Amino acid sequence: MTNLAQLFFDAASLGGLYAMAALGIALIFGVMNLVNFAHGEYIAFCVFALIVPSTDAVAVMLLGRAPALLLVPLVLSLGAAIAIASEYAVFRHLRRADPVAMMISSFALGFVIRNALLAIYGGRPKAISLWPELNTPVAIVGADVPLLQLIVILTTLLVVAGLAGLLKKTRLGLEMRAAAENFTMARLLGVKANVVITGAFALSGALAAAVALIMATQTGVADVRMGGQIMLVAFIATVIGGLGSLPGAVAAGFLIGAASVLLQAFLPLDARPFRDAFLYSLVIVCLLVRPQGLFVPASAKPRV
Amino acid sequence: MSKLGVFDISVRYGKVPAITDLTFHLEEGERVFIAGPNGAGKSSLLNAICGRVPTTHGRIEMDGDLLTGRAPEAIARLGLSMVPEGREIFGSLTVEENLRVGTGIRRDAEAVETDIEEIFAAFPILGERRRAAAGALSGGQQQMLAIGRALMTNPKLMMVDEPSLGLAPKIVDQVYDTLVALQEERGLTLLIVEQSSLRAARVGGRMVLMRGGRIVGEGNAADMADRDALAQAYFGNTQPEAEEVA
Ligand SMILES: Nc1ncnc2c1ncn2[C@@H]1O[C@H](COP(=O)(O)OP(=O)(O)OP(=O)(O)O)[C@@H](O)[C@H]1O
Numbered sequence A: 001m002t003n004l005a006q007l008f009f010d011a012a013s014l015g016g017l018y019a020m021a022a023l024g025i026a027l028i029f030g031v032m033n034l035v036n037f038a039h040g041e042y043i044a045f046c047v048f049a050l051i052v053p054s055t056d057a058v059a060v061m062l063l064g065r066a067p068a069l070l071l072v073p074l075v076l077s078l079g080a081a082i083a084i085a086s087e088y089a090v091f092r093h094l095r096r097a098d099p100v101a102m103m104i105s106s107f108a109l110g111f112v113i114r115n116a117l118l119a120i121y122g123g124r125p126k127a128i129s130l131w132p133e134l135n136t137p138v139a140i141v142g143a144d145v146p147l148l149q150l151i152v153i154l155t156t157l158l159v160v161a162g163l164a165g166l167l168k169k170t171r172l173g174l175e176m177r178a179a180a181e182n183f184t185m186a187r188l189l190g191v192k193a194n195v196v197i198t199g200a201f202a203l204s205g206a207l208a209a210a211v212a213l214i215m216a217t218q219t220g221v222a223d224v225r226m227g228g229q230i231m232l233v234a235f236i237a238t239v240i241g242g243l244g245s246l247p248g249a250v251a252a253g254f255l256i257g258a259a260s261v262l263l264q265a266f267l268p269l270d271a272r273p274f275r276d277a278f279l280y281s282l283v284i285v286c287l288l289v290r291p292q293g294l295f296v297p298a299s300a301k302p303r304v
Numbered sequence B: 001m002s003k004l005g006v007f008d009i010s011v012r013y014g015k016v017p018a019i020t021d022l023t024f025h026l027e028e029g030e031r032v033f034i035a036g037p038n039g040a041g042k043s044s045l046l047n048a049i050c051g052r053v054p055t056t057h058g059r060i061e062m063d064g065d066l067l068t069g070r071a072p073e074a075i076a077r078l079g080l081s082m083v084p085e086g087r088e089i090f091g092s093l094t095v096e097e098n099l100r101v102g103t104g105i106r107r108d109a110e111a112v113e114t115d116i117e118e119i120f121a122a123f124p125i126l127g128e129r130r131r132a133a134a135g136a137l138s139g140g141q142q143q144m145l146a147i148g149r150a151l152m153t154n155p156k157l158m159m160v161d162e163p164s165l166g167l168a169p170k171i172v173d174q175v176y177d178t179l180v181a182l183q184e185e186r187g188l189t190l191l192i193v194e195q196s197s198l199r200a201a202r203v204g205g206r207m208v209l210m211r212g213g214r215i216v217g218e219g220n221a222a223d224m225a226d227r228d229a230l231a232q233a234y235f236g237n238t239q240p241e242a243e244e245v246a
């Protein structure tokens, strides 16, 4: 029979992963109304940065060989760098464009990155082994939990707490929150648009890198498509959470993770292959009931 | 050199002209009211000055620096601050955070703290609710916050778009008393959009009348209000017709 503690850890770690991916999208949406569909490709890019560029089927670790203390900051910086670079090369020129044009160019940018990865690394998924020892289970309250799950849960909590602290306690955080609510008004008060947007992209890219590290360790695969799948879930989480709401993105990420684990555990066996159909039906129900998102703060409504 | 020089500017939204070939000056330390019917282009003028909407023609200068073509944040950094129509406070931020958003351009960290206390002294209700979400304030309190927030950038020129809109007369008095006191204390130059010529006359200053995107009259606010009253007596207008008072 399914162990409840086991379920809890599965749900929390999957939800944590979704929450971090959703945060990366919500951050950018908040400051510039852009749903950045290239976010998934940032994730794939960071995974492939771990291995030696080649189209061989066997992956040889490159960055992935560095000790964790060096590897983690390096990959986070790489994620921040590709996000900042894409802002500089693409989105900066579209600030006054309408949101649909920006979204479409983010699709285009995603295709460019994905095809570049395909050209360099080939299309076949490759087995990689990053910190394999983290997949050994440890016994906690009667459940066999892979160490990685605990690390994912802990990392999510740290990331969420760290981000909340940054947003609440720092100058940049204050400016980002103000800009997320009313960008023009923030600029009229001297807040520099470029600083806020670059900051948001850097954080978003670093979050993509964190997701990449977790996925690479968990799945042991480097696959060009891996970013696209989690991007879809993360995007849905930001919509359900209320586009632009950071707490909403986190909560909805956890919610989707939990729903997906619970459905997997409790659906009748015959229905399990269709788990995602059930999951997305729940999403549709959510949006029918609260189209503006589950967690939109009352204060976000305009007052007269 | 005047504090603010607006030379022959035009603003249009698509094909709709909002301001046509408008020229206008503001002297250091002056208090100027802009009046005129709805759609006259008053807000558009303020928005053009602060860099929020582009001009299609002409130029705008402050202290001899060209503002035209600069980003809003660059203009704010030159010492221009704005209380926009509809206040646009940050509802999800606390009252105090709203006041701090504009302080990033200042280098005098201690003065920021005393200025915040000064705002709280002028508007005690803001001090009482400094940690409350600004979105939960009443309309009048939000107006006070928007003014306080604009002052916190330590501007040399401040523009206020319809401070009296939707406020009880008593609150409007209070808002103007504070504005005038702060202006005298800091040597601010004030540009205020105000529909009521009576109100402008009572506060005192110069008044500029706009209509159809142009300036159609100008004078001492008190004189203009008298003529306004006269025009109303003769023609029974509720909205002063610009030509008649000009
Ligand atoms: N964002 C906009 N898009 C299109 N047209 C606009 C916009 N803002 C203003 N206008 C038009 O420009 C003209 C001037 O508007 P503006 O808001 O400057 O007038 P106003 O004098 O401030 O009026 P009010 O007293 O109602 O605030 C109006 O005809 C208006 O319809």
Ligand SMILES: [Mg+2]
Pocket: B042, B043, B044, B085, B161
């Ligand atoms: Mg107006």
